[in-house]
Amino acid sequence: MAELRIEDIIKPENIVFKKTKLFTDKPLSYCPGCGHGVVHRLVLEVIEEMGIEAETIGIAPVGCSVLAYEFMNIDMVQAPHGRAPALATGIKRIHTEKFVFTYQGDGDLAAIGTAETIHACNRGENIAIIFINNGIYGMTGGQMAPTTLPGMQSSTSPYGRDVETMGHPMKITELVSNLPGTRFVARHAVHTPALVRKTKKAIRKAFENQKENKGLSFVEVVSNCNSGWKMSPVESNKWLAENMLPFYELGTLKDE
Amino acid sequence: MGELRLMKGNEAIAEGFIRAGVDAYYGYPITPQSEVMEYLMLEQPEKKTGMVVLQAESELAAINMVYGAACTGKKAVTSSSSPGISLMQEGFSYIAGSEVPAVVLNVARGGPGLGDIQPAQSDYFQSVKGGGHGDYRQIVLAPSSVQEMYDFVSIAFDLAYKYRIMVLILSDGAIGQMMEKVVLGDQIPRMTNQEIKDKYDSWAITGRTPGREHNVITSLDLDQENLERHNHHLQAKYREIVEKEVVFEEYAIEDAEYLMIAYGTSARICHKAVQLGREKGIKVGLFRPITLWPFPDKRIKELSNQVKGILSVEMSAGQMIEDIMLAVESKIKVEHFGRYGGVVHSPEEVVIALETKIIGG
Amino acid sequence: MAKVRGAIVVDVERCKGCEICIGSCPTDVLRMSVDVNGKGYHYAYMENPEACTGCVNCATVCPDTVITVYRIKVPS
Incomplete structure (x- = not known):
């Protein structure tokens, strides 16, 4: 048999993976290697696969993903810092038939927006919260976050996070899993293909749960911030696996 | 002649919210305006008109719930008193920047700080000069009777939608607490989702209708030339309001x-x-x-x-x-x-x- | 038994050269280009295309979704 040429493989009928059409044409503004891009894609793939783009309202936070609405071709609003769960509540309560999700980073969700996060979870708002934990404030230039690990350096903990004076990293996902209003709480990661697939399943569940009026679904994604961590993307993923994951253990914390 | 009732100012405006076809009230208790939410919770408007009433965890959350609801073209309202209104200023600025219609009631009390719970008019600067950050304005209506507390709700929403702006009803503890007779108007039906889509699909985030680009509501524009243009647009809108909407x-x-x-x-x-x-x-x-x-x-x-x-x-x-x-x-x-x-x-x-x-x- | 052959197409101008795809490939297909794209990034390409099985791993971890994956079954 004649040798198969690449051109024989690269044909439209042979496509097994392509970019979801729910991305806009704008290139992502994230740094090379940033996990945000993967999670954006997973959210959009889930929306596309469920066929709910006309029924979905997204809420962008303040932080690196403040511009998520530039890349996601769905109706979106940009929330004040930390208030995304309040906006989501305000929307979902009068649009019970819609799919509403927030997309928030660790500073937004676990520091300035702690009250909004906890109370939306406690009320059991029928929404999905997608939470990106990269242990640092990326957008403002690598300052300490509520999730920064003990000893971890940042621009506001240049000698490492001293838990005696700077407090401990907050496991807000464990915290909200204890609230009766949350129905599905999980922590995943996106630095390997297998973990990306698991994360997508969790995000899918978070959206499916809304259809069943189950209550609040909360999916944390432990991600990298190679710029803030001052590493190459590949090194940052290795560092994540070796340092973040022992503290932020992956898995489903709650599924009711 | 409408229905005649003896009511507190706070109750009259709450009834006004229901009858104006408001979709959602999100609030947080504070004296001297707590009767607004108490009245609404007792009346259960969700059974009459489908209006949602929710007690938020803070004024900050309440105004952001209003912001979210308003972004979808729905009539959303909150109420508070001076210290709570101070907390809401962040939301006011975002509502102004992103141009969504909303109505807020301030039943003002003495300040500064926690002050007291008696009536005051010391929130004038905050109300008319912009208590939040940035160059923005909000329409401020000042009722002086219980009847006006009721009447101004519809006026406020008409203005809010006409200009996609926040309208503040600046009352005080005396008008909120006093009882007077009020003539109540007929129930205005809430707009249906389809009516909202038909009317506000150019800006409201109701879900991306097939065939149109996605709607985005944001107050962010990192290009300073664009942001200046947006501010020019806001100022032109404010000049039009100054020209057309003065009432005395x-x-x-x-x-x-x-x-x-x-x-x-x-x-x-x-x-x-x-x-x-x-x-x-x-x-x-x-x-x-x-x-x-x-x-x-x-x-x-x-x-x-x-x-x-x-x-x-x-x-x-x-x-x-x-x-x-x-x-x-x-x-x-x-x-x-x-x-x-x-x-x-x-x-x-x-x-x-x-x-x-x-x-x- | 049918053998599986794959191939990828990289959107060169949108690749940011993060190299995460390289390590995700189970058959060691990918390398970074010596050339740079319009933004100055080295981009991923198939150095060993005959080894590609179209497993989608590279596209799965790509933060910028610049990889399209193709796969066919080839009778052995």
Whole structure:
């Protein structure tokens, strides 16, 4: 048999993976290697696969993903810092038939927006919260976050996070899993293909749960911030696996 | 003739929210306006009109719930009192920047800080000058009766949608707590989702309708030239509002040689003070701004050609007086009188102030 | 038994050269280009295309979704 040429493989009928059409044409503004891009894609793939783009309202936070609405071709609003769960509540309560999700980073969700996060979870708002934990404030230039690990350096903990004076990293996902209003709480990661697939399943569940009026679904994604961590993307993923994951253990914390 | 009821100001406005076809009320308790949410919870409007009522975890959350709902084209409202309104300023600025329609009620109390729970008008600056960050305005309506608490709800929403702007109803603890008879209008039906789509699909985030680009509501624009253009657009809108939407009321103005300018509770007191003054032979009239922003400065300027002096009567240390002085351009004497920190002046005190500060001064 | 052959197409101008795809490839297909794209990034390409099985791993971890994956079954 004649040798198969690449051109024989690269044909439209042979496509097994392509970019979801729910991305806009704008290139992502994230740094090379940033996990945000993967999670954006997973959210959009889930929306596309469920066929709910006309029924979905997204809420962008303040932080690196403040511009998520530039890349996601769905109706979106940009929330004040930390208030995304309040906006989501305000929307979902009068649009019970819609799919509403927030997309928030660790500073937004676990520091300035702690009250909004906890109370939306406690009320059991029928929404999905997608939470990106990269242990640092990326957008403002690598300052300490509520999730920064003990000893971890940042621009506001240049000698490492001293838990005696700077407090401990907050496991807000464990915290909200204890609230009766949350129905599905999980922590995943996106630095390997297998973990990306698991994360997508969790995000899918978070959206499916809304259809069943189950209550609040909360999916944390432990991600990298190679710029803030001052590493190459590949090194940052290795560092994540070796340092973040022992503290932020992956898995489903709650599924009711 | 509509339905006649005896109601507190806070109850009347709550009923006004229901009958105006409001979709959602999100609030947080604070004296002296807690009756607003209490009334709504008791009335259960979700069973009558489908209106949602939710007690938020803070004023910050409440205004952001309103922001979210308003972004979808729904009629959303919150209410609070001075310290809570301070907390909401972040939301006000975002609502202004992203141009969504919303209505907020402030049943003001004495300050600064936690202050007290008695009526005050010391939130004037915060209301009309913009208490949050950035160059923005909000329309401010000042009711001076329980009837106006009710009536201003529909007016506020009409303006909010006409200009995609926040309208603040600036009341105070006296009007919120007092009972008067109110004529209630008919129930206005809530807009259906389809009606909202038909009317507001150019901006509202209702889910990306097939065939259109996604709608995005944001107050962020990292390109400074674009942001300046957006600010130009906002300022043009504000100029149009100044041109078209000024509302005021006059009493005993025709032959007036002296003028009291007051709004809200203070205007009620001045109404009596004008009568007392006239009994003493003083030709005094009352000018009541109903829109505090846009401020009726043109009419005040006209009146400054007629009268010899103006007494600005406010339950504050003197805030509205600054706008009056700008309007009269130093042509005649303008003085402030008012009790504050929750103290309400009497009509007699106002007349004495007119005599000593304006006529004799 | 049918053998599986794959291939990828990289959107060169949108690749940011993060190299995460390289390590995700189970058959060691990918390398970074010596050339740079319009933004100055080295981009991923198939150095060993005959080893590609179209497993989608590279596209799965790509933060910028610049990889399109193709796969066919080839009778052995």
